[in-house]
Amino acid sequence: MSDQAVADFGLIGLAVMGQNLIMNVADHGFTVVAFNRTVAKVDRFLENEAKGKSIVGAHSVEEFCSKLKKPRRIMLLVMAGKPVDDFIESLLPHVEKGDIIIDGGNSHYPDSNRRTKYLAEKGIRFVGTGVSGGEEGARYGPSLMPGGNEEAWPFIKDIFQSVAAKSDGEACCDWVGDEGAGHYVKMVHNGIEYGDMQLITEAYDILKRGLGMTPAEIGDVFEKWNTGVLDSFLIEITRDILRHNDDDGTALLEKILDAAGQKGTGKWTAINALDLGMPVTLIGEAVFARCLSSLKQERIRASKVLKGPEPDFKGDRKEFIDNLEQALYASKIISYAQGFMLIQEAAKEYKWKLNKPSIALMWRGGCIIRSVFLKDITNAYRTNPDLENLLFDDFFNKAIHNAQAGWRDVVSKSALWGIPTPAFSTALGFYDGYRSRDLPANLLQAQRDYFGAHTFKIKPECASEKYPEGQDIHVNWTGRGGNVSASTYQV
Helix, strand or coil: CCCCCCECEEEECCCHHHHHHHHHHHHCCCCEEEECCCCHHHHHHHHCCCCCCCEEECCCHHHHHHCECCCCEEEECCCCCHHHHHHHHHHHHHCCCCCEEEECCCCCHHHHHHHHHHHHCCCCEEEEEEEECHHHHHHHCCEEEEEECHHHHHHHHHHHHHHCCEECCEECECCCEECCHHHHHHHHHHHHHHHHHHHHHHHHHHHHHHCCCCHHHHHHHHHHHCCCCCCEHHHHHHHHHHHCECCCCCEHHHHCCCCCCCCCHHHHHHHHHHHHCCCCHHHHHHHHHHHHHCCHHHHHHHHHHCCCCCCCCCCCHHHHHHHHHHHHHHHHHHHHHHHHHHHHHHHHHHCCCCCHHHHHHHCCCCCCCCECHHHHHHHHHHHCCCCCCHHHCHHHHHHHHHHHHHHHHHHHHHHHHCCCCHHHHHHHHHHHHHCCCCCCHHHHHHHHHHHHCCCECCCHHHCCCCCCCCCCECCCCCCCCCCCCHHHCCC
8 A cells, every 4th residue: 555545535526516525525534535637626625625624635646546545435526428437547547456436426327337347347346326415415415326336335335324414313325236226216316306396386386376376475385385294305495485585575486587497317217217118207297397398488479379267266275275285295106106116117127136225215315305205115115125116005005095185176176277287187197097907008909900900919808719818919900901910020
């Protein structure tokens, strides 16, 4: 070991997240070496935020690696994509077998799959970890979702679980699974975040347009909700946003352009759900709702020519607001059930060993979707790690049954008032589809066979000598076509 090797942990990338995470690691008794491609940033950091802490700087990749104890634990917090690969290549001449390289950026999971295999061939242990919680989380306790080469876990566990957020005394960090599993779970987390945010915006819109409430009044509703089943970070910040007035005394929220941005992780989740054939409808609708919001000028033109009903609320306001709370709760249950369906299918498809109880635990604190609700999900998977679907768990089964009347009331009234509720509506549509023993897909299969000879299977209870169970069947529906099915040729 070099005389210079003083650091327990190294971090490359001194943007705000990187700086905050370094100080968090140092606060927990570890010595950290910091490096940034623009080396002047290193000196500025050491002279200011890092002053007096167990943090040292490096002015080259070679110096950075020489200051690390072995096995070297190196974390990258740089822009996803090519910069990660470039830094890995620059590190390779200065690391050795058994060293650990951790990517803490928002990388796409196929990149982490590739990097795990590539570095394993060189004897380097790669970890791709989701990091959630923003700047404050990085500084005081993020949610960390590490996956990749499991041999690395015993060497990074002490640091990761020390700096992670804590929930009921447990660290919001555990090993997720193989290859890109950590970044995959972070991707699904971000997709669920899209869904949660869309549901909240729809609730706000219903209270604003349907009940004619002011932002301050809606803020009071969210404050009450934050003391019950919806207690969460996103409900809490929404309350604060609704109450924030500009210098002229009016709500700043009402001055913000209603055209949403997105960085792509929600889209990745929706695309992956389509690739795996999983009905993750709520996240998909949340992505599309952002796309629709961005058509602002077109919507202005449409608002002048496309007519619809005006809200006309009659009834008990308190009862309706209680129903809206239940609709939001039920829709959240559906969103998380869909997210875990996707994670479960990914584990099968990519042959990953995934730790479902720990995934729910990791999301309980530190991250953007943190909420009391996740404690119940953790309990569900701890009670039954092989749980087929959250809706089969006794707690969630009872919760969704109790919420159902209010949920249906909100969705139906919103439709009658002309207030769009894509997330609420798709959640209810999924629920009704999932609980249906029979769906009209039999007609769909008949149509496919009629126009394209795509075949169908017969119901087991209707099987016969003419229509054997399990067999691909094609029928000459018109009497004019042949009997060759699509399965016998390539289109």
